[in-house]
Amino acid sequence: MSHQANPFETAQRQLDQAAELLGLSPGMREFLRVPMREHQFSIPLQMDSGEYQVFTGYRVQYNLARGPGKGGIRFHPEETVDTVRALAAWMTWKTSVVDIPLGGGKGGVTCDPKNMSLSELERLSRAYMRAVAHLIGPDRDIPAPDVYTTPQIMAWMMDEYEMITGKHQPGIITGKPVSLFGSLGRHDATARGGVYVVREAAKAMGMNLQDKTAAIQGYGNAGSHAHRLGGDLLGLRVVAVSDSRGGVYSEHGIDPEAVADHKAKTGSVVGLPGTDTITNEELLELPVTVLFPSALENVITESNAPRMQAQVVAELANGPTTPEADDILFDKGVTLLPDFLCNAGGVTVSYLEQVQNASNHYWPLEQVYQNLDATMSRAYHAVHKLASERQIHHRLAAYLVAVARVAEAVTVRGWVK
Ligand code: GLU
Numbered sequence: 001m002s003h004q005a006n007p008f009e010t011a012q013r014q015l016d017q018a019a020e021l022l023g024l025s026p027g028m029r030e031f032l033r034v035p036m037r038e039h040q041f042s043i044p045l046q047m048d049s050g051e052y053q054v055f056t057g058y059r060v061q062y063n064l065a066r067g068p069g070k071g072g073i074r075f076h077p078e079e080t081v082d083t084v085r086a087l088a089a090w091m092t093w094k095t096s097v098v099d100i101p102l103g104g105g106k107g108g109v110t111c112d113p114k115n116m117s118l119s120e121l122e123r124l125s126r127a128y129m130r131a132v133a134h135l136i137g138p139d140r141d142i143p144a145p146d147v148y149t150t151p152q153i154m155a156w157m158m159d160e161y162e163m164i165t166g167k168h169q170p171g172i173i174t175g176k177p178v179s180l181f182g183s184l185g186r187h188d189a190t191a192r193g194g195v196y197v198v199r200e201a202a203k204a205m206g207m208n209l210q211d212k213t214a215a216i217q218g219y220g221n222a223g224s225h226a227h228r229l230g231g232d233l234l235g236l237r238v239v240a241v242s243d244s245r246g247g248v249y250s251e252h253g254i255d256p257e258a259v260a261d262h263k264a265k266t267g268s269v270v271g272l273p274g275t276d277t278i279t280n281e282e283l284l285e286l287p288v289t290v291l292f293p294s295a296l297e298n299v300i301t302e303s304n305a306p307r308m309q310a311q312v313v314a315e316l317a318n319g320p321t322t323p324e325a326d327d328i329l330f331d332k333g334v335t336l337l338p339d340f341l342c343n344a345g346g347v348t349v350s351y352l353e354q355v356q357n358a359s360n361h362y363w364p365l366e367q368v369y370q371n372l373d374a375t376m377s378r379a380y381h382a383v384h385k386l387a388s389e390r391q392i393h394h395r396l397a398a399y400l401v402a403v404a405r406v407a408e409a410v411t412v413r414g415w416v417k
C-alpha cells in the first residue's frame with residue numbers, strides 16, 4: 001500500500017481547490033490552510049519491564065470558529081504531526097458539513113498498541129490526559145476514539161480528567177462506554193451514518209442495492225459494523241473483507257458473525273473457512289457495487305484508481321483517496337462519497353453524547369438513530385445537489401458547503417475578512 005502522499009499536503013490541496021471556487025480572500029485562504037493551535041509533548045512511561053520509554057503525543061486544534069475543537073485520538077506506530085494536522089483539518093470540514101456546533105481537532109500518540117499490555121495502555125491513556133488536561137475541556141476541545149483507541153480508553157481518560165479537576169465532567173470526552181455516560185448507538189455510529197449516506201445516494205441514482213455486492217477494506221470499528229449494517233439495512237451481499245494482515249473473498253457472501261468469531265480466535269479475518277485469500281490491493285479492485293475503504297489514508301491513488309471497478313466508493317476511513325485518484329474516479333463515472341461526509345456519523349453521535357452529558361438526561365436508541373439519520377441525509381442531499389448543479393465530484397461539493405460555513409463564522413467573528 002502506498003503511504004507516500006503527505007496527508008496534510010493532500011488536505012491543503014483539497015482546501016485550495018474549494019477556496020478558489022468560493023473566491024475566498026488571500027487572508028482567509030492562508031488562515032484556513034493551517035491549524036490555529038498545535039501541541040506536541042513527550043510522554044515518559046514506565047513499561048511492564050521496569051524500563052522507561054518516551055512516547056510523542058499530539059493535540060491539534062485546527063479551527064475553533066464554529067465551536068470547541070472536536071476529534072479523536074489515534075494510537076498508531078505511523079502517527080506523525082502531519083497525519084494529526086490532516087485529520088484535524090478533516091474534522092473541521094466534517095463538523096461543518098453535517099452542521100453541528102463544533103470546530104475541528106485531533107490527537108494522537110506514536111505507539112504500537114498491539115504490542116502493549118492492557119496496563120501499559122491504561123498508563124499511557126492517563127498520561128496522555130494529564131498532558132492535555134489544561135488544553136481541553138467540554139467547552140474548549142473534546143476528544144473521542146479513533147484508530148486503535150476504544151471506549152475503555154475513553155473511560156480511563158475521563159476518569160483521569162475528573163481526578164485532576166475534582167468534578168464530574170463526562171462531557172470532556174465522547175465515545176465512552178454506555179455504563180459510564182456514553183450514548184446508546186455511538187459504537188456503530190460511523191458505519192451506520194455511512195450506510196445511511198449510501199442508501200440516500202442509491203435512491204438519488206435510482207439504484208436498487210438488494211443482493212448487490214460490497215467489499216470492505218479494514219475491519220476495525222467502522223469496517224466490521226459496515227459489514228453487518230450493509231447487509232441488514234441495505235441488503236448488500238458482502239463478498240470480501242480485509243484487515244492489516246490481508247483479505248478474504250467468497251462470491252456467495254461472507255457472514256459477519258463468522259468473521260467476528262474467526263477474528264476473535266485468530267486475530268485476523270485471513271483464513272476464514274470457505275473463503276479464498278486475497279490481498280488488500282486486490283480487494284480494492286474488485287468489480288463490486290459498493291466499496292467501503294475503512295482503514296487508513298492513501299490507499300486509492302493514481303496507480304490503482306484506473307483499475308478500480310466499484311460503482312460506489314463509500315469512504316469510512318479518513319483520507320483514503322488522493323486528489324489524483326479523485327479525478328480519475330470522477331472521470332470514470334464512479335460515485336465517491338467522501339470521507340468527511342460519509343464517516344461523519346461517529347462525530348454526529350459524539351455530539352449527541354455531549355448534549356446528553358450536558359443535560360444529564362439520556363436518550364433511547366431510537367431517538368439517536370432518528371437524529372443521526374436526519375443529520376446524515378440532510379448533509380448528503382445538500383452536497384449532492386451542489387455536485388449535480390456544478391458538475392463537480394462530491395468531495396469538492398462537500399468542501400464548498402463545509403468551507404463556506406467555516407469562512408462565514410471566521411468573518412462574522414471579525415478574525416479575517
Ligand atoms: N475519530 C472519529 C472521526 O474521525 C470520531 C471523532 C469524534 O467522535 O469526535 O470522525
